[in-house]
Amino acid sequence: MSVPLELVLVTYHDGLLKIAETKEGIGSLYQKFAAVLWLSPDDLKLLGVNMGKPVELRSAAGSIVVQAKADPNNKPGMGYMPFSLYSLSLTSYDPAKSRFPDFKRIEVTVLPTERSITPISEIERGWIA
Amino acid sequence: MVNLVCTGCGSLCDDIQVEIAEDRITRIENACAKGAAFLYALDNLNRRTTCLVRDREVPLECAIEEAKQLLSEAKRPLIFGLDNSTLETQAKAISLARKLGAVIDDASSFSYGELIQGLLEGSTQSGSLSQIKDKADLLIYWGSNPLHSHPRHLSQFSYYSYTDYDEAGWIPKVNLACVEVRETELSSICRPAFRLAPGGDREFIREILSIIKGGEGTDEAKAFLELIKDSRVCIIFCGKGLLYSLNGNFDLFTEMVQGLGQCTEVSVIPMTDEINMLGFNKSLREEAGYVNQVSFDGGIKHGTEFSFLEQVHKELPDCVLIEGSDPLSTLPQSLSRKLASAKIICLGSIITSTTNAAAVVIATAAPGLESNGKVVRMDGEEVNLLEVKKSTYPSEEEVFERLFMEG
Numbered sequence: 001m002s003v004p005l006e007l008v009l010v011t012y013h014d015g016l017l018k019i020a021e022t023k024e025g026i027g028s029l030y031q032k033f034a035a036v037l038w039l040s041p042d043d044l045k046l047l048g049v050n051m052g053k054p055v056e057l058r059s060a061a062g063s064i065v066v067q068a069k070a071d072p073n074n075k076p077g078m079g080y081m082p083f084s085l086y087s088l089s090l091t092s093y094d095p096a097k098s099r100f101p102d103f104k105r106i107e108v109t110v111l112p113t114e115r116s117i118t119p120i121s122e123i124e125r126g127w128i129a
Numbered sequence: 130m131v132n133l134v135c136t137g138c139g140s141l142c143d144d145i146q147v148e149i150a151e152d153r154i155t156r157i158e159n160a161c162a163k164g165a166a167f168l169y170a171l172d173n174l175n176r177r178t179t180c181l182v183r184d185r186e187v188p189l190e191c192a193i194e195e196a197k198q199l200l201s202e203a204k205r206p207l208i209f210g211l212d213n214s215t216l217e218t219q220a221k222a223i224s225l226a227r228k229l230g231a232v233i234d235d236a237s238s239f240s241y242g243e244l245i246q247g248l249l250e251g252s253t254q255s256g257s258l259s260q261i262k263d264k265a266d267l268l269i270y271w272g273s274n275p276l277h278s279h280p281r282h283l284s285q286f287s288y289y290s291y292t293d294y295d296e297a298g299w300i301p302k303v304n305l306a307c308v309e310v311r312e313t314e315l316s317s318i319c320r321p322a323f324r325l326a327p328g329g330d331r332e333f334i335r336e337i338l339s340i341i342k343g344g345e346g347t348d349e350a351k352a353f354l355e356l357i358k359d360s361r362v363c364i365i366f367c368g369k370g371l372l373y374s375l376n377g378n379f380d381l382f383t384e385m386v387q388g389l390g391q392c393t394e395v396s397v398i399p400m401t402d403e404i405n406m407l408g409f410n411k412s413l414r415e416e417a418g419y420v421n422q423v424s425f426d427g428g429i430k431h432g433t434e435f436s437f438l439e440q441v442h443k444e445l446p447d448c449v450l451i452e453g454s455d456p457l458s459t460l461p462q463s464l465s466r467k468l469a470s471a472k473i474i475c476l477g478s479i480i481t482s483t484t485n486a487a488a489v490v491i492a493t494a495a496p497g498l499e500s501n502g503k504v505v506r507m508d509g510e511e512v513n514l515l516e517v518k519k520s521t522y523p524s525e526e527e528v529f530e531r532l533f534m535e536g
Contacts, residue, residue: 010310010327013369013402015163015277022166025175025480026458062462073312078327080311085482091461095439100239101461104310104373105328124482126462 005047007039007079009057009090009106014082026085026120034084035066035117037110040074049112056113059090059106062126064118068110079108085123131517135160136213136497137167139401140279140286141506152519161280171495175480181490189491189523193531196450196474196489200532203448203472205426206231209437210454212403214525215502215514219405219412221529222452227416228533230426232446235409236454238421238436240372241399243379245410246420248397248509253383256396258286258508264394267360271308272330273368273400274315282400286508287366288318306356308333310370321356323349330374334385341388354392362394369400401507404497408505441468450474452525457482476528493525500524 017033024030037055039047047068049055055068057079064086074080081087083103090108093101130146142164148156153172157165170176180192187195200206208226211219212235226233237245247253268287275282283289288305307319308330316322325333336350346354357363365386375382389395401407410420417423419431433439437456440446441464449471457465458481468486475487478495494500497514499522504512523531 008327012311012313013274013278015280018277019162019166021458022163022170022175022479023173026482071312078311085458088458088460088465089462093438093442093461093464095433095442099377099433100373101438101464104370123462124485126466 003046003048005043005110007043007077007108007110009037009059009079009081009087009108011081011083011087011091011103011106014084017082017084030084031117031120034082034086035064036081037066037068038071038074038080039068040076040078041070041072042076043079044068044070047110047112054113054115054117056111056115057090058109058111059092061092062089064089064123065113065115066117079110085120086118089118089123089126130156130158133168133517134497134512134514135164135168136404136495136514137161137164138279139403139406139507140282141404141504141512142281142285143512144285147517149518154518163280168498171478171498177478177480177484177490177492180492181487183488192489192491193528196491197532199448199472199474199489200229200450203229203446205446206448206450207437207440207446208233208450208452209235209456210452211235211409212237212401212406213453213496214405214409215496215500215504216405216408216412217502218452218496218525218529219409221526221533223413223416225529225533226423227425232424232426232435232440233413234421234423234435234437234440235406236403236437236459237406237410239377239438240369241367241401241406242410242421243377244367244372244382244397244399245407246414247379247383248399249411249414249420253379253386253397254390254395255398255509257510258398259510261362261364261396262286262290264362265303265364265396267304267306267356267363268366269306269308269363270315270319270366270400271368272370272372272374273307273366274309274313275366275400276314278368278402279400282366287364304356304360308353308371321352323353328374330371331381334381338381338385338388341385341391354389357389357395358392360393362396363389364396364398367397367399398508405504407507407509408503411505438464441471444470446471448472448474450476451483451487452476455481455483457486476525478522491528492522493528494520494522496525500526502526
């Protein structure tokens with residue numbers, strides 16, 4: 001049985017994502033590299049989802065649907081995402097708490113979902129909401 | 130083939146060769162995938178080819194006229210970006226900010242600003258890589274994975290750049306180490322790789338300082354200190370992982386570096402992604418006395434209230450002039466929403482999320498490919514960028530000059 005997972009999310013610089021963005025702009029290749037959550041294999045099992053299946057991430061700042069993938073190097077309780085428009089949807093900025101936006105320690109809840117990966121257009125629409 | 134300094138990242142590799150036919154790059158040698166993608170991008174569909182006013186294509190003159198109008202009407206203008214501009218452009222932008230009584234800031238105010246300030250003031254030691262590299266016997270990447278952020282950094286400036294390096298049988302004379310929160314391509318070749326919990330950098334630094342001062346510390350901190358003590362000259366390359374973990378406050382880090390300096394010679398180099406962040410910080414410090422977060426409204430003022438983040442968070446600016454930066458792709462969505470509601474004037478050579486949201490877009494030549502200028506590399510070395518390709522676009526410097534003269 002699957003359970004919601006509480007994770008600490010860390011974002012990192014992904015060179016391939018940057019190349020995709022430079023070559024094609026913010027499109028399907030960008031989404032392929034950006035909309036990914038890397039977990040430990042144990043956490044993926046706890047979630048009850050298979051490699052590459054969608055999961056929903058919720059933080060205090062927002063929610064998105066991305067692909068879940070396992071990396072044996074990752075520790076349980078930790079999630080990793082490339083720094084991108086996707087991770088920025090989960091990032092808060094509260095100057096009362098921190099000088100910088102929270103890019104490296106984002107508290108998220110992860111749930112299995114039937115929904116599709118959040119389209120880039122939906123994220124961009126958020127700017128004019 | 131012509132020589133070129135690659136402006137694809139902060140490394141500014143100067144051994145790039147390009148073949149140009151009919152004003153298009155047809156071949157690139159020596160560049161990494163990131164650099165090559167960047168150079169080719171200037172000829173592809175993502176090139177900003179036209180000026181826009183509210184999504185309508187207009188001639189350059191109209192776009193400048195509209196930008197001038199918006200800036201003159203603005204009560205609280207803000208100029209932001211400039212970390213990928215030449216020193217000459219930055220100087221013009223600072224003059225424009227002074228003339229308009231505007232706030233001016235760059236991305237260093239939410240990244241390397243405090244560290245760079247320490248380097249410029251001399252409280253933290255740095256140095257030209259060409260001078261200190263050959264003396265160094267310990268290289269530490271802290272919160273940085275150059276294989277992704279600066280793909281040729283190791284081969285151009287550090288581990289693989291030593292003259293006796295030979296892929297077939299090189300015995301390293303220099304130790305490569307890293308401090309990271311996850312396994313990376315870099316950590317797999319580091320001996321040792323110190324792995325911290327996310328946000329654990331400050332505690333790790335405290336442990337190291339405690340041991341330096343004769344107190345207790347963890348085995349990891351002891352091992353780090355031993356590594357430093359065993360070296361003669363050490364370079365610490367600071368990445369964004371470190372600065373975000375420290376929340377931009379480098380006081381403790383600086384104290385640690387000074388403490389380590391009692392054991393060995395330690396230099397610090399910020400792994401800036403941008404090609405000229407140091408240049409902007411240096412120029413603004415010379416002009417206004419501060420590296421960033423400056424307001425020219427009624428004199429020179431400085432403070433976090435003039436940081437780009439705070440200005441946008443409080444929705445203060447009514448017109449934002451952005452040059453060489455794409456904040457809508459790098460800010461949390463709550464801030465992007467606020468920024469997108471302001472009148473944005475955007476200068477640049479590539480189509481980005483920010484140019485897509487701008488009221489006025491001015492297409493400019495790419496520095497180092499289509500226009501000349503100087504930049505300051507991450508190690509403080511001044512680098513000359515040369516125009517190697519003809520362009521129909523004005524240089525960024527020219528646009529700022531026109532906004533200044535006509536504004």
